[in-house]
Amino acid sequence: MRGSSSAPTTRVIDVVEFLSNPGRRQQRFSDIVRELELTQATAHAILKTLTDRGWVSRDSVTKAFELGPALSLIAARVDAARAGLSVAREAVCRLVEATDMSASVVELAGSDLVLTAFERCEDSPIVPPMDERIPYAPPFGVAYAAWDTEDAQREWVQRAAADDAALARRLHDVLDETRKRGYDIDRMTPTIAQAAQLLGELSDVPRNVRGVIDRLRVEFAAVREMAAESGHSTWPVVTISAPVLDDTGHTRFLVAVHPLRPMSPSAIRTVGRHLLHETTRLSPA
Structure with a gap:
């Protein structure tokens, strides 16, 4: 959503999110002031x-x-409004059983x-934190953007390509190829993915450095396509993801499988078929 955010509202949400984090069921006033870097007056007004x-x-x-207790009522209403996600969790469990790989639901x-x-499958080396946020910008979110609205796709591309028309076309080509395939294949190694996320979090940098960062992020996005054309028999695959669509044909949320291992093209297609079977069941007919 465009426009400036509200700082007072942000502070209120920070307090609620702070208290909702696992392991922080109860917090003293001084803890909230210190951890959220609030003044005592502001924290007192928000908490009251x-x-x-x-x-x-x-x-x-x-x-x-x-x-x-008021949040319990809101949570119940949210659960009712998001009933489809409980079905999605069942699909995720079926994918783990069918592929012997961890699987997830990803939302914007x-x-x-x-x-x-x-x-998590039994031999998965990782359990990602549930509160981790990844920027919806290249090279992340390809499967989401590929079925997003046209306006949202342009915004997604511009977050990395800026005024570079050639890079913008390259990213649009990535989205087109993903739609044709039906799912995205993230061939970035974990190290490259971490580097891309770190670059995305950099904000206070000179304009000339920002241009370099934006180009690097697009290059990271192109890694997956370069891998597909490399001729290698296998390539490390981090995530294979596909969208669950809403009534308008746009992305509602993603279902993803996390191989975290080298895969051959035929093995990727097998996982892709399992994934598309589940996302098709969850999308409107």
Whole structure:
């Protein structure tokens, strides 16, 4: 969404998210002030309002704060509105069984991609943090952008290509190829993916350096296509993902499989078929 954000609203959300993190069920006033770098006056005003509305409760003995009962009502309404995601979690479990690979549900939250469900296969080397956010910008989110609206696709491309028409065309070609295939194949190694994410988080840099960073991010996005054309019999595959579509034919959320291993083209196609079988079942007929 375009336009400037609201700093006061951001601080309120920061407090709610802080209290909702695992391991932080109860927090003292001083903890909230320190961790969120709020003034005591601001923290007091936010916590009083949230407490008055039932979003936050304060223990009468320890004086610590925790999420309140009003959020349970909101959570119940959210669960009802997002009933399709419970079905998606069942699909993720079937994918783990069919492929012997971990699988997940990925959603767009604002300008970030967020893992909202994850099922781990027994020999998976990683368990990603559920609150980790990845910027919705090249080289990330190809499967989401490929079926996003035209306006959203242009914005996704411009986040990396800026005013470089050649790079923009290259990214549009990546989206076209992904739509033809039906799913995205992320052939970046974990190290390249981490480097790309780090570059995406850099903000306070000179304009000339920003241009270099944007080009690097697009080059990372092209790694997957270069791998497909390299002629190698196998290539490390991090993620294979496909969209679940809404009634308009645009991305609602992603279902992804995480091989984290070298794969041959035929093995990728086999996983792709399992993935498309599940996402087709979840999308409107």
